[in-house]
Structure formats: structure tokens, C-alpha cells
Amino acid sequence: MESFNIKNRRYIFAGTFTNMESIKLKGEPIPDELKNGRVLLHCCCAPCSTAIIEWMVQEGLRLGIFFSNSNIVPFDEYAHRRSELERYAASYGLEVIDDEYDHNAWLAWVRSLESEHGSVAAMPERGLRCLECFKFRLIRAAEYAAVHEYDILTTTLASSRWKDLEQVDEAGRFACNAANAAHSEDGYHVRWWGQNWRKGGLQERRGCLIREYGLYNQSYCGCEFSLHGLG
Numbered sequence: 001m002e003s004f005n006i007k008n009r010r011y012i013f014a015g016t017f018t019n020m021e022s023i024k025l026k027g028e029p030i031p032d033e034l035k036n037g038r039v040l041l042h043c044c045c046a047p048c049s050t051a052i053i054e055w056m057v058q059e060g061l062r063l064g065i066f067f068s069n070s071n072i073v074p075f076d077e078y079a080h081r082r083s084e085l086e087r088y089a090a091s092y093g094l095e096v097i098d099d100e101y102d103h104n105a106w107l108a109w110v111r112s113l114e115s116e117h118g119s120v121a122a123m124p125e126r127g128l129r130c131l132e133c134f135k136f137r138l139i140r141a142a143e144y145a146a147v148h149e150y151d152i153l154t155t156t157l158a159s160s161r162w163k164d165l166e167q168v169d170e171a172g173r174f175a176c177n178a179a180n181a182a183h184s185e186d187g188y189h190v191r192w193w194g195q196n197w198r199k200g201g202l203q204e205r206r207g208c209l210i211r212e213y214g215l216y217n218q219s220y221c222g223c224e225f226s227l228h229g230l231g
């Protein structure tokens with residue numbers, strides 16, 4: 001059973017949570033309780049974040065941008081994606097919250113699947129490795145949200161056509177449930193915002209903004225398995 005620590009709290013890989021809470025807003029106006037809450041946006045890269053950040057700023061949401069992507073190798077690639085996000089966010093006067101980079105912990109988390117499901121390297125993109133990859137990153141985001149009193153968590157992963165939206169949603173619910181369980185005595189409660197960020201014209205707007213800002217657009221998802229064409 002795999003586990004890792006975030007700020008003295010221990011998270012254990014224990015499969016999928018049941019009775020998960022989620023906010024379903026697909027294609028609907030933003031409810032007031034979300035407008036008034038603090039939103040932590042987990043960002044995977046600048047291209048996927050463009051239209052979402054622009055839209056959230058236009059909507060007046062109180063927004064934090066969280067970069068937690070220990071899946072990415074090599075480190076130079078990670079640093080480049082982060083700096084592109086910082087450049088884009090700065091144009092809105094926003095700073096990027098940078099999580100600790102720990103690729104070994106990420107590898108240990110996804111390798112917990114190997115005995116049951118065969119080689120992690122052999123798993124295709126959108127397979128179980130990707131679901132666990134999302135969980136690893138979103139647990140860290142949910143923990144940050146709980147500690148820093150954000151009300152809502154969502155992710156730009158749900159803007160990529162290469163990602164399975166159901167996997168992203170499952171991982172987000174899992175992460176918020178884990179963080180809420182870890183902080184139940186503190187009284188914090190982070191809600192998962194399971195939005196489809198491809199809708200509402202955001203997919204088209206994303207392409208315009210990437211060109212306008214001349215953003216670096218990576219050619220692989222992030223991990224070594226996708227880098228070598230295995231994912």
C-alpha cells in the first residue's frame with residue numbers, strides 16, 4: 001500500500017472513495033455560493049489554463065492558481081511549463097503557487113498498481129496510471145486548499161481533449177474527500193467543482209490565447225511513459 005506525506009499529514013493509497021460529493025455545473029450559470037467562495041485552480045500547464053483563467057477573472061471569482069505536477073520529466077521541462085504559466089498569470093496580476101516537485105513520490109504512487117495490473121509503463125494514456133496520476137496531483141491541491149481555506153477546487157486537466165473527463169472527476173472527488181477526512185477536526189470543507197472546461201467556447205478561446213501570448217505548447221503529456229511514446 002503506497003502513501004506519502006504532505007505537511008505532516010499522511011495520505012494512503014486506498015482505492016476509490018464512495019459517497020463522493022461533487023458540484024455539477026456543466027453548461028449552467030455559476031451559483032452564488034461559488035461566486036462568493038475562494039476557488040483554487042489546479043493548473044497542469046499554461047495552454048490548458050488560458051481560457052479558464054481569463055473566464056474566471058472576468059467572472060470575478062476569487063482565484064488561486066496552484067501548480068502541482070510532479071508527473072513531469074525532465075525537471076527542465078517542468079520548470080519551463082511552470083514559467084510559462086507564471087508569465088501568463090502575471091498578465092492578470094496573479095501569482096502561481098508552486099507545489100514541491102517530487103517525481104519519485106509520483107512514481108511510487110503510480111507503481112502501487114503494478115502488481116495488480118501489470119507494468120505501469122505498458123498502461124496507455126487514459127488508463128489506470130493516468131487516473132492515479134490525477135489523484136496524486138489533486139490530493140496535493142485539495143490539501144493545500146484545506147490548509148489555506150479555499151472553498152472550491154477544480155482543475156485545468158478537464159480542459160484537455162487528451163484526458164478522460166470521468167477520470168478527472170473521479171480523481172477530484174477522491175482528493176476532496178481525502179482532504180476533508182484529514183481535516184474533519186479543523187472544520188474545513190473543500191468542494192469539488194466537476195466542470196467540463198471544454199464547453200462554453202473555452203476550447204476555441206484557448207487556441208486564440210495560446211497564439212496571442214506565444215505560449216509554449218508541449219508535445220507530450222508529462223511523464224516518462226508519455227515522453228517515450230508509451231502513454
Ligand code: SF4
Binds near residue numbers: 125130224231
Ligand atoms: S500520460 Fe499524462 S496523465 Fe497519464 S500518467 Fe503520464 S503524465 Fe499522468
